[in-house]
Amino acid sequence: METGGTSSSGEGFLSRMALNDNKAGMEGLDRDKINKIIMKSSKGSRFYENEMKKEQQVNQRIERMMLQKSHITEQQLSKAQTQVEKMTFDLDRVRDLSRVIVHVDMDAFYAAVETRDCPDLKDKPMAVGSMSMLTTSNYHARKFGVRAAMPGFIAKKLCPNLVIVPTNFDKYREVSAEIREIFADYDPHFLPMSLDEAYLDISEHLEQRRGWPEVLRTHRLRTNDTGTATSVSVLVEEQGDGLQETVEGLSPVLFEDSPSSSCPFLQDAPGGGAGGDVVVFGTCAEEAVREMRFRIEQKTSLTASAGIAPNMMLAKVCSDKNKPNGQYRLPSNRQAVMVFIQDLPVRKVSGIGKVTEKMLGALGITSCVHLGQEMALLALLFSETSWHHFLDISLGLGSTHIERDGERKSMSTERTFGEMSALEEQFSLCRQLCQDLAQDLQKEALKGKTVTLKLKNVNFEVKTRAWTLPCAVATTDELFAVAKDLLKTEIDNVSPQPLRLRLMGVRVSSFVSVDDKKPLQKSIVGFLQQGGADSSSPSQISSHKPVKEHQPKPPGQTQPFPCPSLVQQSQGQEDHPWVPSWGGVEVGRTGEQQQSFFQRARAQRLRLQAEREDPPEDGKWNVLETRLGPASSATKPKQTQTPVQKNPNTSAETHFSMSALTASDNMTHASTANSTEAHVSTSLCWSTELGTDSLTCPVCFREVHTTDLTVFNRHVDQCLSGLPMEHNIHTDTELEIGSSVCEEEVEIEKEIAEGERRREEGVMKKGRDPLSRCMLDSLGLRLDSSAGDHKGLLLYETSTTNISLNAVGLNPVCLNTCPNGGVAIPRGTDPNILKGSSQSDPRVCPLSPGRPRPMTTPKVESHDAREPALTCPVCQVTQDTDNLTLFNQHVDLCLNQEVLHELEGLASVDRTTHDEKLAAHKGQCFRDVLFNDLSHITCHYGASCADR
DNA sequence: GGGGGAAGGACCA
DNA sequence: TTCCTGGTCCTTCCCCC
Structure with a gap:
C-alpha cells in the first residue's frame, strides 16, 4: 500500500504529517x-x-536497521528461518477457532450524536472538537480530507464550510451507557475500549440463542412521528461458511439517502418479519450481531459497524471492512483466515502505526503476506516481542480471550495550555493536577509508588520525570510534594531561562498490590487537615507489609532530588496553592500556618524507610541531616541553597525563592556547616520583607537585624534545627555560635558510624545498638537492656501506627520492653527536638513532662521470645503463632483499630482553644511550637502539652 | 547477565 | 494565531547485585 510514510520524504513535506486516509469514508481523495x-x-x-526532528530520528532508525540488515549472513538467515518455521508450526497447532469474537464500533460517534441532536447538521460537513483539535468528523467532512486528530484550523482550510461543534462528553457518556446495556445482553463481560467501541465474546450467547423461540428474537420497529419505520437494517439468511459481505443502508442520522422507510426487506423479512412493525432475527452469529446493531439504532438513532471473527485482532479489522453501518464476518476456518490476511495492509492492523509502517515499508513489507515471507529477516532485525507480534499477525492470530477486569497500570491527568512561563502559574497548575489526580485515585481507591511529571515545552519536546517512593501515595499533598520537586528540578535545569511549557501532566503508577487496595485508612495528618483541599482524602502512609524494595538511585545529573519531600502542605493555601510549607510555618499572603510535627515526622519516616532499604554508601545512617542520596560525585545533587532571585514575572508580594519549596523537606536538617555533604539547606527566602532592614524569623518570630539573606537563611536553619532558645541567633555576629551544635552532631554521627561498623563485624549484641544508645543518651533516657534488637528507635508518636512496626524496625520484643510501650520515632528524628524534655524516666513522655504517656497501648505482662505464643500488646489476646511476621501483622491491625478509635476521639478536640494557645506561643522558641503542635494529638487524653 | 527503574516513544481511541 | 488527552506497552539505557 502506498502510504505517506514510505514515499513522501522526497516530496517536499513530512510524511508523518501527511494525510492519513486509513479511515472509513476517506477513499479516493486527492x-x-x-x-x-x-x-x-x-x-x-x-x-x-x-515533527521534522522526529522524522529524522525515524529515518536514522531505519538507516541503522538497513545497515544491520546488510551485515546479516545467509547462515544467520537460515537459522532464523528454521526458528520461525518451528514457531509457526507450534502456533498453528494450537490455533483456537472456537470463539466468536465481535468488535463493535459506532460510526463517527461524536459527530453522529451531535447530528442526531441537531438535524440541521445532517447535510453539512461537520466535525467535533475545536480549532485546536478535532476528535471526529462526519462523512461529508471526510470527503475533504478532514479527519479526527487534525487541528481545526487546518481542517477549516481544507473545508472552509466546515462546522465545528464543541465536544460534550457528558452526552456521549449517556449514549454510551445505553449502548453498553445492549452489549451486556450478548456478553455480560464485554470489554469496552472507549465510549463507542467494545469487544464481545458471543460464543455463549449463540449457544443459548440456538434454543430460543422466535419471540425472543423478535424486535419491534420504532416509528417516527410520521409513522414511518426508521430502521435501516438488512436481514439475510445464513449462508454457511462462505465469506459474507453485507453493506447496508447508511445511518439515518448521517446520510440523506438513508433508505429507511423504503427498505424492501422489512416487508419481506425472512423468518416472519411481520408487517413492517417487527423484525425477527435468526440464530447465527451474523443475525445476532445484526440484531444488536438494530437494537442500538432503535434505541439511540445511531448506527454501528461490527466485525465477527475468531479472535480480537481479526474482529477489529473486520469491523472496519464495511463501515459505516455494516458488518463483516470472517468464517472460523484456517483457510478463510489466511485468505483474508493475504492482502491486508499492515497499517490496518491494530498496533502498527506510522513509524512501524515506515520501518516495514523500508524492508518492502506493506501487506501481511509480505510479513510472513520476511519473517526470518524480521526475527533478526526486531526485538523478540516485536517479531512475535508480526508472526501472529501474519498467521491471523490474535487473542481469543477477552481480558476482563484488567488491572489498571497507571492513572494520570494532563493539561495543554498556551505558553506558561511564570513559576507561580506552573506550581499552581502542578498542584491543581495533583488535586485532580488525587480525586481520581480516591474514586478507585488506588495508591501508587511512582509519580511521574510530564512536561511539554513550547517546542513540543516532551519530557517525563519520575520518582519512585518506598511507599504508595495518593493524596494531593503527597503527589504535589513529589511533583513539585520534579518540576523544580526541571526549572533549575534551564535556569536562568524560564521553563516555557505548553503541557503539564502528573501520573501515578506502580500501584500497590490488590491486598492494599482496600479503602484507605484515614491518617491523623489527613484528619487534622480538615478544610484543606482534600481533607477527605485518605492518606497513604500505611504500608502494612514491610516494604522490601530497591530504592532507586538518582538517574545521574538530571535528578538532583533523590527523594522528593513528602512533607504535607498545611491548610490555608487557597490563595497560593503552590506556596510551600517549610519549617513549621508557611509564609505568604495567607499568613502564617503551622505545620504539624507529624508531617515532619512522617517525612522522616519515609526517609528512614528509604535508608533501611538502601543504606548510604558510606554505611552511615543519617540522624541529624536530611541526606539526599549517595554522596558520590556522579549522582551528587545540586546544591540548592538558592539565593533570592527576584523573579521579574512575579510581584514582590507573592515571590518566593525556589529554595523555600524544598525547605520543608529538610526540616530536620541541623547542620549547615557541612557544606560538602549533598543536602539541601533549609534556607528560606522571604521576599515579602525585601527592602526592609530586618527580617522576621518565621520560626522564633523574632526580628533578625540583617538584610543579608544568606545570614537570615542561616538563622532560620538554626532555628529549624531546634536549638535551645539561648542559642538562637538574632544578629549577624551571633550567627557563628550555632556551630557548637554541629560539633555535637558530628560526635553522634561518629558513634553511629562506629556502631554500624561493629554491627557489620558481628560484634554487636542485641540491645546494644549504638544508635539507640546514642539517641537515648541524647535524650537523657535509659535503654532497657532487655529491649531486644530494635534498631535504635525510641518511640512516642502514637498516631502513626499505620506505619508498620516492622517498617520502622521494631519487633514485638521491643514493643514489649520499649520504655514507651508502643510506637516508634524513626531514627532520623532530630534529637534536639527531644532534648528539651530532659526526662530521665523512660515511662514519661519527653514531650509532655509530668504527664502520662499519650500512648495507651497496653503492655504485654510477660513475654519470652522462646515461647511459641505471643500476646498482642494491644488487644491482650495471646496469638497462636510463633511467627513474628504474622504476629506483627496482627499487632499492626490492632494498632490501626486503635488509631481509628483515637480519630473518633480527636474529632472532639477543641481546635479553637488550641489555636488560641498556639497564638500565645508566638515569640517562643520553635521547640515550644513543636510541643504545642503535639498537643493536637495528646490533648484528647487530657494531657495537652500546651497546659504545661 | 538479569532485574528493575527511568526516560522516551509508539500506538490507540 | 492555532496541532489533544489519557492510557498501555515497548525499547533503550543505566545501575546494582
Missing part, C-alpha cells in the same frame, strides 16, 4: 492536494519543526 494544504498550514510552526 491526497496530493490535501497534503499540500496541510503542509502549507503547518510549515514553519514549532510543531512542524518538532
Whole structure:
C-alpha cells in the first residue's frame, strides 16, 4: 500500500504529517492536494519543526536497521528461518477457532450524536472538537480530507464550510451507557475500549440463542412521528461458511439517502418479519450481531459497524471492512483466515502505526503476506516481542480471550495550555493536577509508588520525570510534594531561562498490590487537615507489609532530588496553592500556618524507610541531616541553597525563592556547616520583607537585624534545627555560635558510624545498638537492656501506627520492653527536638513532662521470645503463632483499630482553644511550637502539652 | 547477565 | 494565531547485585 510514510520524504513535506486516509469514508481523495494544504498550514510552526526532528530520528532508525540488515549472513538467515518455521508450526497447532469474537464500533460517534441532536447538521460537513483539535468528523467532512486528530484550523482550510461543534462528553457518556446495556445482553463481560467501541465474546450467547423461540428474537420497529419505520437494517439468511459481505443502508442520522422507510426487506423479512412493525432475527452469529446493531439504532438513532471473527485482532479489522453501518464476518476456518490476511495492509492492523509502517515499508513489507515471507529477516532485525507480534499477525492470530477486569497500570491527568512561563502559574497548575489526580485515585481507591511529571515545552519536546517512593501515595499533598520537586528540578535545569511549557501532566503508577487496595485508612495528618483541599482524602502512609524494595538511585545529573519531600502542605493555601510549607510555618499572603510535627515526622519516616532499604554508601545512617542520596560525585545533587532571585514575572508580594519549596523537606536538617555533604539547606527566602532592614524569623518570630539573606537563611536553619532558645541567633555576629551544635552532631554521627561498623563485624549484641544508645543518651533516657534488637528507635508518636512496626524496625520484643510501650520515632528524628524534655524516666513522655504517656497501648505482662505464643500488646489476646511476621501483622491491625478509635476521639478536640494557645506561643522558641503542635494529638487524653 | 527503574516513544481511541 | 488527552506497552539505557 502506498502510504505517506514510505514515499513522501522526497516530496517536499513530512510524511508523518501527511494525510492519513486509513479511515472509513476517506477513499479516493486527492491526497496530493490535501497534503499540500496541510503542509502549507503547518510549515514553519514549532510543531512542524518538532515533527521534522522526529522524522529524522525515524529515518536514522531505519538507516541503522538497513545497515544491520546488510551485515546479516545467509547462515544467520537460515537459522532464523528454521526458528520461525518451528514457531509457526507450534502456533498453528494450537490455533483456537472456537470463539466468536465481535468488535463493535459506532460510526463517527461524536459527530453522529451531535447530528442526531441537531438535524440541521445532517447535510453539512461537520466535525467535533475545536480549532485546536478535532476528535471526529462526519462523512461529508471526510470527503475533504478532514479527519479526527487534525487541528481545526487546518481542517477549516481544507473545508472552509466546515462546522465545528464543541465536544460534550457528558452526552456521549449517556449514549454510551445505553449502548453498553445492549452489549451486556450478548456478553455480560464485554470489554469496552472507549465510549463507542467494545469487544464481545458471543460464543455463549449463540449457544443459548440456538434454543430460543422466535419471540425472543423478535424486535419491534420504532416509528417516527410520521409513522414511518426508521430502521435501516438488512436481514439475510445464513449462508454457511462462505465469506459474507453485507453493506447496508447508511445511518439515518448521517446520510440523506438513508433508505429507511423504503427498505424492501422489512416487508419481506425472512423468518416472519411481520408487517413492517417487527423484525425477527435468526440464530447465527451474523443475525445476532445484526440484531444488536438494530437494537442500538432503535434505541439511540445511531448506527454501528461490527466485525465477527475468531479472535480480537481479526474482529477489529473486520469491523472496519464495511463501515459505516455494516458488518463483516470472517468464517472460523484456517483457510478463510489466511485468505483474508493475504492482502491486508499492515497499517490496518491494530498496533502498527506510522513509524512501524515506515520501518516495514523500508524492508518492502506493506501487506501481511509480505510479513510472513520476511519473517526470518524480521526475527533478526526486531526485538523478540516485536517479531512475535508480526508472526501472529501474519498467521491471523490474535487473542481469543477477552481480558476482563484488567488491572489498571497507571492513572494520570494532563493539561495543554498556551505558553506558561511564570513559576507561580506552573506550581499552581502542578498542584491543581495533583488535586485532580488525587480525586481520581480516591474514586478507585488506588495508591501508587511512582509519580511521574510530564512536561511539554513550547517546542513540543516532551519530557517525563519520575520518582519512585518506598511507599504508595495518593493524596494531593503527597503527589504535589513529589511533583513539585520534579518540576523544580526541571526549572533549575534551564535556569536562568524560564521553563516555557505548553503541557503539564502528573501520573501515578506502580500501584500497590490488590491486598492494599482496600479503602484507605484515614491518617491523623489527613484528619487534622480538615478544610484543606482534600481533607477527605485518605492518606497513604500505611504500608502494612514491610516494604522490601530497591530504592532507586538518582538517574545521574538530571535528578538532583533523590527523594522528593513528602512533607504535607498545611491548610490555608487557597490563595497560593503552590506556596510551600517549610519549617513549621508557611509564609505568604495567607499568613502564617503551622505545620504539624507529624508531617515532619512522617517525612522522616519515609526517609528512614528509604535508608533501611538502601543504606548510604558510606554505611552511615543519617540522624541529624536530611541526606539526599549517595554522596558520590556522579549522582551528587545540586546544591540548592538558592539565593533570592527576584523573579521579574512575579510581584514582590507573592515571590518566593525556589529554595523555600524544598525547605520543608529538610526540616530536620541541623547542620549547615557541612557544606560538602549533598543536602539541601533549609534556607528560606522571604521576599515579602525585601527592602526592609530586618527580617522576621518565621520560626522564633523574632526580628533578625540583617538584610543579608544568606545570614537570615542561616538563622532560620538554626532555628529549624531546634536549638535551645539561648542559642538562637538574632544578629549577624551571633550567627557563628550555632556551630557548637554541629560539633555535637558530628560526635553522634561518629558513634553511629562506629556502631554500624561493629554491627557489620558481628560484634554487636542485641540491645546494644549504638544508635539507640546514642539517641537515648541524647535524650537523657535509659535503654532497657532487655529491649531486644530494635534498631535504635525510641518511640512516642502514637498516631502513626499505620506505619508498620516492622517498617520502622521494631519487633514485638521491643514493643514489649520499649520504655514507651508502643510506637516508634524513626531514627532520623532530630534529637534536639527531644532534648528539651530532659526526662530521665523512660515511662514519661519527653514531650509532655509530668504527664502520662499519650500512648495507651497496653503492655504485654510477660513475654519470652522462646515461647511459641505471643500476646498482642494491644488487644491482650495471646496469638497462636510463633511467627513474628504474622504476629506483627496482627499487632499492626490492632494498632490501626486503635488509631481509628483515637480519630473518633480527636474529632472532639477543641481546635479553637488550641489555636488560641498556639497564638500565645508566638515569640517562643520553635521547640515550644513543636510541643504545642503535639498537643493536637495528646490533648484528647487530657494531657495537652500546651497546659504545661 | 538479569532485574528493575527511568526516560522516551509508539500506538490507540 | 492555532496541532489533544489519557492510557498501555515497548525499547533503550543505566545501575546494582
